Amino acid sequence: MDNNPDLISRREFLVQASAGAAVLLTGAATLSCSSRSTSHIQGGMVGANHQAGHKLRNIPALYKLPISERLTTDVLIIGGGVSGLSARRWLNQKGIRDVLLLEMDAKTGGNAAYGKNAISAYPFGAHYLPIPDLRNKELVRFLEEVGAITGFDTKNLPIYSDYFLCHDPEERLFINGFWQEGLVPEMGVPTSDKQQIKQFFQLVDEYKQAKGADGLDAFTIPLERSSRDEKFRQLDTISFASYLTEKGFTSPFLQWYLTYSCRDDYGSTLETTSAWAGIHYFASRKGQAANANASSVLTWPQGNGFLADQLRAQADSPIRQNLLGYGLQRSATGVTVQACDVATNRTVVMEARKVIVATPQFITKHLVQHLMPERSTCTGFHYAPWVVANLTISGLPQGRGLPLCWDNVMYDTASVGYISANHQDLRDNPNKVITYYKPLTDEEPDVARRRAYTTTYEQWLTQILDELEVAHSGITAFVSQVDIWVWGHGMISPSPGFIWGQERQQAIQPIADSIFFAHSDLSGISIFEEAFYQGIRAAKEAMKAL
Structure with missing residues (x-):
């Protein structure tokens, strides 16, 4: 048992979070659209010195x-x-x-990169690590050295620290006015679309198990250890969009989810992501642990x-x-x-x-x-430009459905949602930092990059708050600080x-x-x-x- 008095059980947390959400929802109902003043919000543009690179x-x-x-x-x-x-x-x-x-x-x-204030530390970039494949021995050893792995069970499976394994509730999606559990669309999704989603994940399971003629996994991490079999590598020559069309995956709900996945991990779209990379996103996660499954992630404030x-x-x-x-x-x-x-x-x-x-x-x-x-x-x-913003809040107006999770995504919006930076701290504290992520994929990267560098803090602030207000009506009044980082070359895109x-x-x-x-x-x-x-x-x- 963990002796840290700052930690509470997951069951207790869910009860407290639901109660807190109801209080915030009641308070939010009194806010009017005319109260959208942002004069109380402190902050500005932060980030690496791109002028030095120039x-x-x-x-x-x-x-x-x-x-x-x-x-x-x-x-x-x-x-x-x-x-x-x-x-x-x-x-x-x-x-x-x-x-x-x-x-x-x-x-x-x-x-x-990350920052810190009196409430919490918070990321300005990458924010989690999926538990690794045991064959990635150097990474497993490193995680043991830093205390993320606390030991091994009788089957030699790693035991991950409860401080670092992402706590429940982990993910939710705002769709049709409701926060559902998980990011794959469920609420209001027709049966035929659900069937396509099921078929896609059955295909992913096949790819997870697949091996090439050389005996290597079709998809793995590091990717250099993946099979050189042309049966799989030819998938890199076509776009993920073409692959999905070829396979008959036309459901708009499935396509939204896969677009979200590409934007979230690669800063690219279905059209600008190779089919190999699109499948790798799902089929390469093969971590094992005594106290976690392959989809579990490690995270820190x-x-x-x-x-x-x-x-x-x-x-x-x-x-x-x-x-x-x-x-x-x-x-x-x-x-x-x-x-x-x-x-x-x-x-x-x-x-x-x-x-x-x-x-x-x-x-x-x-x-x-x-x-x-x-x-x-x-x-x-090719590089994807991103905008990342950290918002310090004194409350979060909550709609119907699942309470605040670690990862919170809004269906069919410009961003890929936000994380709760102090999610791992399970004390019931309305003061939080949420980290908002937005890959700029609506234009060619060079155009989006130039536009991002000329967009003012006030313009970014308006865009971010307008989007968050959709799921959290009245949130602007609870925001005290917003710091915004523009990554001109946020990450390589696997075109x-x-x-x-x-x-x-x-x-x-x-x-x-x-x-x-x-x-x-x-x-x-x-x-x-x-x-x-x-x-x-x-x-x-x-x-x-x-």
């Missing part, structure tokens, strides 16, 4: 900066996201300590920022922040790297025996343009032909056994598991070449 558009100007410092190291890692931190951790565990990591922002973590912080803590090699790498040149002893100190606008020159470039391709292409010009012209890497195409494979290849590459971009899917794997893969390659 310096790479004029590299000749960076080469003119005065040099303020010279350093040497065995291994230099450029990029402090999950892949870079994973590589640093792995090298440290193998006894490679002369390592330096550069991060152009003030904080490491990449898209596992700060989202995957918890995991990024743990990766950082597992190595003691130095990290230099606010340093933007901009030039890589081969030298007699390895690689010369130039970086701009964005605080002082001066250059730091580093000599490294080996370099791991753990940056997204839209950054990497600038770093290697003189060494390998062909890599700077890659056209297959048709990309995952198993030549361009991604070429981008993984090292340069002259001296420069190695690590990022979830190189998987084609932006999830923690892939970033973690890519960091270890690149670290192994660099260590072998030392």
Whole structure:
């Protein structure tokens, strides 16, 4: 039994949440549409310094900066996201300590960024980790090291910490004016549509069990360990939309759910997601545990920022922040790297025996343009822009149906819903932080990105509150703070032909056994598991070449 007095049972929580919801609903009924003033709401635009990254558009100007410092190291890692931190951790565990990591922002973590206030920590990016396949031994070991796995049962199945396993109630969907349990549409869905939904998930179960002629799983994580059988890989050449049409999956409710899934995991649509990636979303989850099932997830108030912080803590090699790498040149002893100190606008020159470039391709292409010009012209890497907002609230007007869950989605709206950041804290506290996610998929990514950067805080605030008011009438009056982060290049999109195409494979290849590459971009899917794997893969390659 857990001795933490701050935790209560799931049954008690549901009772309390239902009672609290009724109180909030009663209070909301007195609010009128004319009370939609937002003058009481504090906050603003936050986020990574994209202006620093934009310096790479004029590299000749960076080469003119005065040099303020010279350093040497065995291994230099450029990029402090999950892949870079994973590589640093792995090298440290193998006894490679002369390592330096550069991060152009003030904080490491990449898209596992998070914030914190008096109410709770909260994510600005990735916010959960599905329990992993036991064959992913490095990841299982890491989760054991950070206390997410507390032991193993007599069948050697991991026991996950109750603090980190997402508590019930986990998911709900607002549809037809009612909060239903789960995200697959049920309320008001015709029988014929329900039958199609059932058939789709039967097909997914078949794909989960499927193996190729090479004996490998058709779909798994890391995806590089998936079967090379053309029977499955040819699915990458067509869109998920075409695949569904071919299979006769025409139900608008099923199509909405699958569109939601693609937008949520990939920031893309059925038309811009490959069929292989669309199926992988469902068929690759094969985790096992003594106290959880394959669909269970681990989550924290700060989202995957918890995991990024743990990766950082597992190595003691130095990290230099606010340093933007901009030039890589081969030298007699390895690689010369130039970086701009964005605080002082001066250059730091580093000599490294080996370099791991753990940056997204839209950054990497600038770093290697003189060494390998062909890599700077890659056209297959497409990125989804996102908007993430954290709202601090003193109450949440609740409609009919299931009370507040961890993941809360509204049918047929612009966003993919919101999570309750302090869901794991089961104390009955009306003060909460909810994290709203919106992939910008209505326009071409470049157009959406430019529009996002020119949209004002007030405009975003209006859009977000207008949507939330649909399911939570009167919520605006309960909001005290809204902080908004625009991710111009939020995640790589697995467009048709990309995952198993030549361009991604070429981008993984090292340069002259001296420069190695690590990022979830190189998987084609932006999830923690892939970033973690890519960091270890690149670290192994660099260590072998030392």
